[in-house]
Amino acid sequence: GAGVSQSPSNKVTEKGKDVELRCDPISGHTALYWYRQRLGQGLEFLIYFQGNSAPDKSGLPSDRFSAERTGESVSTLTIQRTQQEDSAVYLCASSSEGARPSNEQFFGPGTRLTVL
Amino acid sequence: KNQVEQSPQSLIILEGKNCTLQCNYTVSPFSNLRWYKQDTGRGPVSLTIMTFSENTKSNGRYTATLDADTKQSSLHITASQLSDSASYICVVSAQAGTALIFGKGTTLSVSS
Numbered sequence: 001g002a003g004v005s006q007s008p009s010n011k012v013t014e015k016g017k018d019v020e021l022r023c024d025p026i027s028g029h030t031a032l033y034w035y036r037q038r039l040g041q042g043l044e045f046l047i048y049f050q051g052n053s054a055p056d057k058s059g060l061p062s063d064r065f066s067a068e069r070t071g072e073s074v075s076t077l078t079i080q081r082t083q084q085e086d087s088a089v090y091l092c093a094s095s096s097e098g099a100r101p102s103n104e105q106f107f108g109p110g111t112r113l114t115v116l
Numbered sequence: 117k118n119q120v121e122q123s124p125q126s127l128i129i130l131e132g133k134n135c136t137l138q139c140n141y142t143v144s145p146f147s148n149l150r151w152y153k154q155d156t157g158r159g160p161v162s163l164t165i166m167t168f169s170e171n172t173k174s175n176g177r178y179t180a181t182l183d184a185d186t187k188q189s190s191l192h193i194t195a196s197q198l199s200d201s202a203s204y205i206c207v208v209s210a211q212a213g214t215a216l217i218f219g220k221g222t223t224l225s226v227s228s
Contacts, residue, residue, distance in 0.1 A: 004159070035218075042120070042205070042218035043160075091159055104150075105216070107159030 004108035006092050012114045013082055021077040021111045025094030032075050033105060034059075034067055035091040043091060049075060082115045089113070118143040120208050120219035128225045133196055137222045139189040139206030151180050151191045152205040154221065160205055163191070196226045 005024045013019050025032050034046040045059040049069045060066070064082075069075040079086055089112050093105035120141045129135050141149070148167045152160035164173045164180040166189070172181045177194045193200055206219040 040220070042220040043216075044218075045216065093159070104162050104165065107161070109157065109159050 004092055004094055004106055006090075006108040006111050008111060009109065010112045010114075012116065014116050015084060016081055018078065018080045019082055019113065021079075021090050021113070023075045023077070023092030023094075023108060025073065025075070025092070026096075026106055027073075029094035029096050029106075030072065031095045031103070031105075032069060033093045033095075034075070034077050035093065036061075037089045037091055037110070039088070046077070046090075079113075082113075084115045087113055087115045118208075118210060118217045120206055120217050122204075122206050122219035122222050124222060125220070126223040126225070128227060129196055131196060131198055131226050131228050134192065134194050135196060135224065137191045137193075137204050137206075137224070139191070139219055141187050141189070141206070141208045141217070141219075143187075143208040143210050143217050145211040146184060146187075147209040147211045149180075149182055149189050150207045150209070150216075151178070151189075152207055154203040154205055156202070160207075163204075193224075196224075198226050198228060200224060201226045 007022045032049040035043040037043045047067050048056040051072045052069050064080045067077045089110040091110045093107045095103040095105045123138045150165045151163045154160040163178050164175050166173050166182045168184050179192045182189045203221040203223050205221040208217045
């Protein structure tokens with residue numbers, strides 16, 4: 001595709017439910033990133049994939065958060081037993097040739113998650 | 117602690133006017149600094165990227181400056197247009213590691 005796509009664009013769920021957020025990176029991009037953006041806050045790094053492996057999971061806030069990537073393409077971010085504090089926009093980005101500081105990350109439009 | 121601070125938090129200007137947004141950072145060791153534009157409901161889009169040795173870089177009506185000694189950057193927007201209304205985010209990359217450090221952004225509103 002032409003850019004990074006994410007689905008759904010909006011998700012409203014009840015506290016305690018599990019949610020899955022999907023990211024389709026730019027074709028051929030080996031690196032994929034997940035970020036969280038709370039209202040009025042800067043983006044927080046969650047996890048980074050190189051291929052299907054996740055060498056950096058340091059940003060995942062708790063064991064309720066997990067992510068996987070398959071076929072060096074699509075990635076899914078799963079939040080179990082959602083809490084109201086999980087409400088945020090979840091952004092996915094991809095870049096070519098791995099996570100070198102000089103590589104530009106291209107962002108998707110994000111998924112707005114609201115936990116009631 | 118690696119941090120990126122932006123000011124002002126928000127700004128309202130009239131169409132056609134110029135404005136300057138500020139970014140101060142404490143990231144070390146420094147690799148590069150980017151300015152992103154984020155329209156409402158969209159993901160951030162890169163405007164400029166500067167490394168340690170670069171002092172200024174332009175992209176159309178956007179000009180970014182970097183002073184690596186004082187760890188300050190600015191984004192100057194010339195002859196603003198209504199479409200410039202967005203959040204402008206300063207992002208700093210360290211030499212090691214995979215995480216980018218994001219500022220909270222400056223929300224710019226351009227009115228007619």
